[in-house]
Amino acid sequence: xxxxxxxxxxxxxxxxxxxxxxxxxxxxxxxxxxxxxxxxxxxxxxxxxxxxxxxxxxxxxxxxxxxxxxxxxxxxxxxxxxxxxxxxxxxxxxxxxxxxxxxxxxxxxxxxxxxxxxxxxxxxxxxxxxxxxxxxxxxxxxxxxxxxxxxxxxxxxxxxxxxxxxxxxxxxxxxxxxxxxxxxxxxxxxxxxxxxxxxxxxxxxxxxxxxxxxxxxxxxxxxxxxxxxxxxxxxxxxxxxxxxxxxxxxxxxxxxxxxxxxxxxxxxxxxxxxxxxxxxxxxxxxxxxxxxxxxxxxxxxxxxxxxxxxxxxxxxxxxxxxxxxxxxxxxxxxxxxxxxxxxxxxxxxxxxxxxxxxxxxxxxxxxxxxxxxxx
Amino acid sequence: xxxxxxxxxxxxxxxxxxxxxxxxxxxxxxxxxxxxxxxxxxxxxxxxxxxxxxxxxxxxxxxxxxxxxxxxxxxxxxxxxxxxxxxxxxxxxxxxxxxxxxxxxxxxxxxxxxxxxxxxxxxxxxxxxxxxxxxxxxxxxxxxxxxxxxxxxxxxxxxxxxxxxxxxxxxxxxxxxxxxxxxxxx
Numbered sequence: 001x002x003x004x005x006x007x008x009x010x011x012x013x014x015x016x017x018x019x020x021x022x023x024x025x026x027x028x029x030x031x032x033x034x035x036x037x038x039x040x041x042x043x044x045x046x047x048x049x050x051x052x053x054x055x056x057x058x059x060x061x062x063x064x065x066x067x068x069x070x071x072x073x074x075x076x077x078x079x080x081x082x083x084x085x086x087x088x089x090x091x092x093x094x095x096x097x098x099x100x101x102x103x104x105x106x107x108x109x110x111x112x113x114x115x116x117x118x119x120x121x122x123x124x125x126x127x128x129x130x131x132x133x134x135x136x137x138x139x140x141x142x143x144x145x146x147x148x149x150x151x152x153x154x155x156x157x158x159x160x161x162x163x164x165x166x167x168x169x170x171x172x173x174x175x176x177x178x179x180x181x182x183x184x185x186x187x188x189x190x191x192x193x194x195x196x197x198x199x200x201x202x203x204x205x206x207x208x209x210x211x212x213x214x215x216x217x218x219x220x221x222x223x224x225x226x227x228x229x230x231x232x233x234x235x236x237x238x239x240x241x242x243x244x245x246x247x248x249x250x251x252x253x254x255x256x257x258x259x260x261x262x263x264x265x266x267x268x269x270x271x272x273x274x275x276x277x278x279x280x281x282x283x284x285x286x287x288x289x290x291x292x293x294x295x296x297x298x299x300x301x302x303x304x305x306x307x308x309x310x311x312x313x314x315x316x317x318x319x320x321x322x323x324x325x326x327x328x329x330x331x332x333x334x335x336x337x338x339x340x341x342x343x344x345x346x347x348x349x350x351x352x353x354x355x356x357x358x359x360x361x362x363x364x365x366x367x368x369x370x371x372x373x374x375x
Numbered sequence: 376x377x378x379x380x381x382x383x384x385x386x387x388x389x390x391x392x393x394x395x396x397x398x399x400x401x402x403x404x405x406x407x408x409x410x411x412x413x414x415x416x417x418x419x420x421x422x423x424x425x426x427x428x429x430x431x432x433x434x435x436x437x438x439x440x441x442x443x444x445x446x447x448x449x450x451x452x453x454x455x456x457x458x459x460x461x462x463x464x465x466x467x468x469x470x471x472x473x474x475x476x477x478x479x480x481x482x483x484x485x486x487x488x489x490x491x492x493x494x495x496x497x498x499x500x501x502x503x504x505x506x507x508x509x510x511x512x513x514x515x516x517x518x519x520x521x522x523x524x525x526x527x528x529x530x531x532x533x534x535x536x537x538x539x540x541x542x543x544x545x546x547x548x549x550x551x552x553x554x555x556x557x558x559x560x561x
Contacts (some may be wrong), residue, residue, distance in 0.1 A: 004405055004417070114421055174444050175402070175417040177409050194409045288442025 005178045007145045007171040008075075011101060012232040014149025015073050017183040019190075020099070021047035022072040024061035026080060029105040029167040034075035055080035059100065062189040066091075066098045067225065069191065069216030071153055075101035078120055079110055081127070088162055089128035090227045095204070095214065095250065097191070099149070099158035101165045104173040106357040107284040116169035118280055118331040122338075124164045125309050126307040131247075133254040136164040136259060136309040139281040140233050141174040148263075148306060154189040155261060159253050160211050166308065168331070170281045170359065187311050191216070198222065198330025202232040203299030206245045210253035225364035254310060263306035264315055268294060274373050277316065278338060282360055289365035298373045311339045320344045325372050327352065329360045376395055383413060383438040386446040387463045388463055390431035391455025391476075394512030400453065401432035403514060406536055408436040410432075416444035427497035429458060436523065451521060453513045454480060455496075474559075476509055482552055492516050494558045500551060505544065508551040515555025 005013070012034050015023070023038040025031075035051070042049045048065070052058040058074045060253035065072040076084065081102040091098055106112035120127075124136040135155050139145040145167060152163040192213030194201055203223045205212040215221040221371045229246065231237045254261065268290070269275065278286035283304040290302040303319045305312060316339075320326050326344065328337040329352035337351050352368060354360050382487050387404065391397040398419055403542040416435045421428060433449070435441045451472040452463040460480045467473050469488040478497035494516045500508035511533075518526055541548075 002409065004402070004409060004415075170418060170444060173418055175405060177415060178442075284441065284444045287440070359443055359445050363445070 002177045002179050003154075004175050005142055005180075006033060007139070007142045007167060007177050008033035008171060008173065009037050009101065010074070010146040010178055011149050011167065011172075012041060013167070013180060014146040015099070015153065016041050016045060017146070017181070017186045018150040019154035019188050020071045020073050021045065021155060022062065022065035023047070023069040023074065024050045024052050024058045024065070025074045025076065025268060026052055026058050026069065027078045028080050029078075030105055030172045031075045031077050031101065032102070033172070034101060038073075043187060055083040056087065059084040059091070062098050062100075063087060063094070064097050065092050066096045067214070069218070071092075071097070071157070073099040073101065073153075075103065077103050077105045077113070078107045081120060085123075085127040089132065091162040092132045092134065092250070093227050093229075094225045095160040096162065097160050097214065098162050099152045099156055099165060100162060101149075101167060103167040103169060105169050106355065112357045114169065116171075116281055116331060117355060117357065117358070118166075118168060118282065118335070119355060120166060121308060121330075121332065121335040124166055133251050134164065135159070135254065135307070135310050136166055137263065137306060138166045138280045138303065138308050139306070140170055140280050141171065143178050144172060144306065145171060146178055147182065148187075150186055151263070154187070155355065157189040157191055158211075158255055159252065159261075160192075160214055160243065160366065161250075164309075166280065168281050178339075181311055201236065203234050203292070204230060205232045206249055209248045210256060221261045258310065261307055261310065262312040262315060264312060265304040265306070265321055267302045267317075269301035269303065269319045271299055272323050273299045274325045274327065274369055275301045275303060275320055276327045276329070276365065276369070277303045277305065277319075278329055279308060279336065280331075282331055285360050285362045286365055288362040289369060293366055293369045293373075298369055300369055300373065305336075308336060311336075311343075313343050316340055316343050320348065324348065325350060327365065327368055329353075329365055331355065331360065340374050350353065377446060385436045385451060385521065385523055386449040387434045387436070387451045387453070387517070388431060388446075388449045388466075388509065389434070389453040389455075389514075390429065390459035390463055391441060391510070393428055393430040395430070395455045397430050397453075397455060398432050400510040401434045402536065403511070403529055403532045404434050404436075404524070406519075406532035407421075407524050408434070410528045411524055412440050413438055416441050418444045420445075431459065434480055440548045451517060453510075453517055455509065455513065456480065457482075472517065472520050474513045474520070476513055478509070479487070490520065492520060492558055494555060496555065499554050503547055503551055505547060508544070511548050511551040512555035514561035515552040519556040519559025521559075526552060
């Protein structure tokens with residue numbers, strides 16, 4: 001059935017469909033509607049909603065719920081996402097599956113609460129300190145918000161890692177037709193199981209799959225969790241011989257899943273002279289401009305990235321290999337473009353940036369395409 | 376930006392004070408467009424204030440996937456009050472439609488390149504028994520002038536989506552829609 005849903009509503013529904021049964025959050029524009037829907041929906045499906053005192057407590061509660069066995073989520077915007085960074089690192093370190101939604105608004109600081117931005121792209125990657133892998137997904141429509149929220153939960157469980165969903169104010173508040181599937185038919189990844197008895201269980205074991213199962217607290221499996229570097233049982237360690245394998249394993253578990261994790265749409269890239277790479281709300285204007293340019297005879301290709309982190313290096317390199325120019329529009333002063341330039345070099349790349357709270361319009365991207373590609 | 380070979384693409388801004396029903400009128404339009412199998416986006420625009428501010432929404436209707444859900448130059452606008460008139464009368468694209476709630480907006484448009492429809496919507500709504508129907512009166516005028524979506528699709532949207540607490544006003548809403556539509560006829 002097709003319903004006219006807001007992006008924030010679709011995020012909440014996607015979470016319910018994916019099996020999320022715990023939400024802790026603190027209201028903030030433009031993410032409040034996610035909490036609102038979860039407050040109403042979770043009790044209907046036997047879940048728990050808690051409004052916490054702040055965002056630090058929110059992500060802490062989510063981590064706790066996840067260790068208790070629940071699929072758990074929190075949702076916030078830039079200012080709250082900043083507060084969550086420390087515990088986000090804890091979730092990475094302790095390998096806690098959970099989903100953190102950041103509905104991006106214009107920053108820095110409280111910025112413009114009711115205006116969109118894509119200014120938290122680098123924060124999603126490097127906001128928490130220390131070297132670590134992370135998965136971040138970015139929807140460009142209400143339907144994609146539903147679909148990618150489900151994916152976020154599945155990746156979190158599959159790879160035992162926090163996953164960030166980077167929405168923006170327009171995708172969050174916009175209403176569009178959404179085809180909601182039967183939730184029972186939605187593909188869900190469930191928490192891993194173990195065959196070993198409690199006394200043999202090692203929650204951070206360096207198993208060949210790189211992903212040891214996380215057995216919920218309360219089932220008789222007693223173990224230690226810490227933000228300190230730890231051994232396979234979870235106790236703090238200073239030994240390089242234990243720290244190195246951990247690093248290899250947590251990076252390895254994401255690396256080995258890249259073919260599944262890296263989500264993107266490529267259109268008309270085969271014969272292109274010019275490639276437009278975009279993501280999130282900006283991808284809509286970009287695709288519109290590309291299709292229009294095609295009709296006017298320009299050989300333009302389009303690459304929409306739905307997974308921003310890990311950065312899809314090979315996908316971008318392959319799509320850009322044949323073209324003369326690459327255009328990267330984004331609602332910030334140049335963030336993901338840094339990765340594009342790292343992969344393919346700066347010479348070919350042209351940036352289109354805006355960080356005022358206004359969208360980049362299709363016509364603006366078209367103008368840049370036509371400047372370069374004279375038919 | 377006009378697209379070659381395009382059949383349907385309308386960007387409509389509906390704007391007024393909070394409480395005038397601009398957002399709901401936009402939702403009716405969005406549901407009706409969806410009912411016709413069209414792509415649609417509806418997005419509210421509001422500032423940081425909680426109450427008493429401007430309330431407006433942008434609805435984009437297209438027979439293909441929608442590029443930007445926000446536009447600077449709409450192809451049509453409904454202005455329910457004076458500040459909205461001042462903001463959007465100059466913004467409507469040449470050849471576009473402007474529906475003015477002339478009960479509350481005394482001034483006339485100075486544009487000669489758009490189709491301006493003056494509807495005493497608040498007065499019509501008051502005569503029908505509820506001044507808050509002015510949004511639907513204006514929507515009727517716009518739908519009729521636009522010719523993209525049949526009036527019946529808006530009526531079905533009212534049947535399906537008028538909030539429970541306003542259910543008793545369903546008949547009046549449809550009457551308001553039809554009264555408005557008379558003003559939209561060329």
